[in-house]
Amino acid sequence: GESVGLHLPTLSVQEGDNSIINCAYSNSASDYFIWYKQESGKGPQFIIDIRSNMDKRQGQRVTVLLNKTVKHLSLQIAATQPGDSAVYFCAPRRPGGKLIFGQGTELSVKP
Amino acid sequence: DAGVIQSPRHEVTEMGQEVTLRCKLISGHNSLFWYRQTMMRGLELLIYFNNNVPIDDSGMPEDRFSAKMPNASFSTLKIQPSEPRDSAVYFCASSLAGRDNQPQHFGDGTRLSIL
Numbered sequence: 001g002e003s004v005g006l007h008l009p010t011l012s013v014q015e016g017d018n019s020i021i022n023c024a025y026s027n028s029a030s031d032y033f034i035w036y037k038q039e040s041g042k043g044p045q046f047i048i049d050i051r052s053n054m055d056k057r058q059g060q061r062v063t064v065l066l067n068k069t070v071k072h073l074s075l076q077i078a079a080t081q082p083g084d085s086a087v088y089f090c091a092p093r094r095p096g097g098k099l100i101f102g103q104g105t106e107l108s109v110k111p
Numbered sequence: 112d113a114g115v116i117q118s119p120r121h122e123v124t125e126m127g128q129e130v131t132l133r134c135k136l137i138s139g140h141n142s143l144f145w146y147r148q149t150m151m152r153g154l155e156l157l158i159y160f161n162n163n164v165p166i167d168d169s170g171m172p173e174d175r176f177s178a179k180m181p182n183a184s185f186s187t188l189k190i191q192p193s194e195p196r197d198s199a200v201y202f203c204a205s206s207l208a209g210r211d212n213q214p215q216h217f218g219d220g221t222r223l224s225i226l
Contacts, residue, residue: 032212043115043202043217044154051212089154097142097208098167099215101154 012108019077021105023090028071030092034099035064035075039086047075047088077107085109113137115205115218123224129191132221134203136184142208143186144215145178148200160186161208172197193225 013019025033031052036044050057050064050073057064063076077084087104094100116135124130136143144159158168163180171178175194180186190197200222204215 034214036217041219043204043219046214046216049212049214096167097159098156103153 009103010106010108012110013080015080015082015109015111017080019075019080019084019107019109021075021077021088021090021107023073023075023102025071025073025090025092025100027092027094027100028068029095030100031095032093033064033066033073034091034093035062036089036091037084037086038089038104044089080107080109082109082111115203115216117201117203117218117221119221120219121222121224123226124193125226126194127192129189130193130197130223130225132188132201132203132223134186134188134218136186136203136205137216138184140205140207140216141183142206142215143180144204144206145186145188146202146204146217148202148220149198154202157188193223195225198223198225 034049035047037047038044048059048062048064050066055066061078066073085108087106089101089104091099091101115137118133142161145157146154147157148154155170157170158178159166160180163183176190178188200220202217202220204217206215207213
């Protein structure tokens with residue numbers, strides 16, 4: 001079956017450091033990838049996306065890298081802040097529109 | 112801009128009762144997704160609609176669950192009769208289909224507890 005995995009279920013970083021959250025996916029037909037952030041008591045919040053014909057995309061303090069050869073993507077957060085503490089999900093999209101969510105990585109930022 | 116709006120935010124009811132969860136899409140969106148989130152199973156897609164038409168309901172657990180879109184901006188998810196194992200957070204999300212690569216935007220969910 002299809003799976004989305006995250007290399008670390010939890011990640012703890014010091015405030016001001018950079019964070020890297022990794023994600024492996026299994027379906028090579030995935031054509032679009034989204035990163036979501038979920039804070040306690042809230043729904044997943046869109047952070048950044050990337051199409052399969054790109055290998056890097058930057059947003060405000062965030063960068064997503066995509067390596068289709070090894071079916072891996074990462075989310076880099078620069079100068080991590082306490083407000084970045086949340087669970088982060090990568091969600092590859094199957095052709096047809098269905099997103100596949102992994103278990104998530106919990107990011108904890110230490111002041 | 113108003114995001115996806117879900118109601119109620121919390122629902123506690125006894126098993127056997129009917130539960131109705133509601134969702135208002137973002138204005139202009141035409142795709143609607145219902146998800147369920149639990150610690151054990153994570154975020155699971157239950158059903159999704161494009162232009163009010165159900166496209167994939169393979170995630171709906173069983174016949175006790177039903178979803179409708181009575182109009183283009185509103186959806187309901189109904190559980191009848193409810194069971195304790197239905198306890199979870201239910202999210203809906205909307206997006207703009209027909210254009211490539213539009214992300215889904217989620218509401219803040221309904222936390223459902225079946226006693």
